[in-house]
Amino acid sequence: GQQVMQIPQYQHVQEGEDFTTYCNSSTTLSNIQWYKQRPGGHPVFLIQLVKSGEVKKQKRLTFQFGEAKKNSSLHITATQTTDVGTYFCAGPKAAGNKLTFGGGTRVLVKP
Amino acid sequence: NAGVTQTPKFQVLKTGQSMTLQCAQDMNHEYMSWYRQDPGMGLRLIHYSVGAGITDQGEVPNGYNVSRSTTEDFPLRLLSAAPSQTSVYFCASTPRPTSSYEQYFGPGTRLTVT
Numbered sequence: 001g002q003q004v005m006q007i008p009q010y011q012h013v014q015e016g017e018d019f020t021t022y023c024n025s026s027t028t029l030s031n032i033q034w035y036k037q038r039p040g041g042h043p044v045f046l047i048q049l050v051k052s053g054e055v056k057k058q059k060r061l062t063f064q065f066g067e068a069k070k071n072s073s074l075h076i077t078a079t080q081t082t083d084v085g086t087y088f089c090a091g092p093k094a095a096g097n098k099l100t101f102g103g104g105t106r107v108l109v110k111p
Numbered sequence: 112n113a114g115v116t117q118t119p120k121f122q123v124l125k126t127g128q129s130m131t132l133q134c135a136q137d138m139n140h141e142y143m144s145w146y147r148q149d150p151g152m153g154l155r156l157i158h159y160s161v162g163a164g165i166t167d168q169g170e171v172p173n174g175y176n177v178s179r180s181t182t183e184d185f186p187l188r189l190l191s192a193a194p195s196q197t198s199v200y201f202c203a204s205t206p207r208p209t210s211s212y213e214q215y216f217g218p219g220t221r222l223t224v225t
Contacts, residue, residue: 001170009151031211042201042216043154088153092210097161098169099144099210103153 002027002093006102013079014110021105023072023089032065032072035088037104043088081109112137115217117202123223124192132187132220134202140215141208143185144169145177147198148219154201160185161208192224 003026013019023032031050035043047056049065049072056063060083062075072089086104093100118133136143144159146169156169160179174196176188185204189196199221203214 004153006153033213035214042219043203043214044216045213048213090154090214097142097159097167097210098156099214100156100170101146101154103151 002098002100004089004091004100004102006087006089006105008105009103011105011107012110013083013107015079015081017079018075018077019079019107020073020075021087021107023074023102025070025091025100027093028069029091029093030069032069032089032091033099034063034072034074035090035101036085037088038085041085046087076107079107079109081111083107084109114138115202115204115215117200117217117220119220120218121221123225124189125225126192126194128192130189130192132189132200132202132222134185134187134217135183136185136204136215136217137183138204138206138215139182140204140206141182142205142210142212143179144203144210144214145175145185145187146201146203147171147196148201149198157187157200159210189222194224196222197224198222 034046037043054065086106090101145157146154158177160166202217205212
């Protein structure tokens with residue numbers, strides 16, 4: 001079946017530094033969605049990418065969808081303590097209705 | 112709008128007991144789904160529904176039943192609870208009858224099976 005892998009599983013970041021988390025699917029995706037889950041909370045939608053090679057920015061967050069629509073990345077610049085949480089990517093297979101989530105990247109920020 | 116609501120927030124069951132986790136949304140969303148979240152494993156799809164009267168299996172459906180008699184409600188039934196079903200359960204909804212849109216998640220139900 002479809003698998004979505006995220007690396008790294010954990011990311012310890014010094015406040016102010018940049019980091020990138022990666023998402024790789026075993027199958028072509030119709031779109032990729034990113035979510036953030038704060039400790040003890042529920043996943044909250046961040047963004048959706050649909051087009052091959054698409055890049056979107058939200059303030060310090062930059063999201064990219066690969067040309068083959070099988071991978072994606074999230075880059076955070078100048079990390080802040082408010083960025084603490086787990087970031088998940090998720091995507092349905094082309095023409096599919098089942099959303100598959102990656103295992104998440106848990107981000108810890110050192111002040 | 113209350114969004115997506117889930118009850119109860121916490122539940123402890125004994126092995127073999129049955130129970131229903133409730134999920135409701137007041138946004139007139141067509142697509143609803145149930146996920147379980149275990150440490151280090153992300154969210155795994157249990158069952159989903161693209162509209163009232165229509166349900167289908169996700170990737171981990173065994174031990175769970177669902178029904179969708181109304182647009183608003185999508186309860187998840189545990190038939191005979193097992194310790195392996197200890198998890199956090201999230202219900203989610205999206206406006207269109209497809210998973211290709213923003214998912215709105217409920218606050219979750221933390222279930223422990225002893």
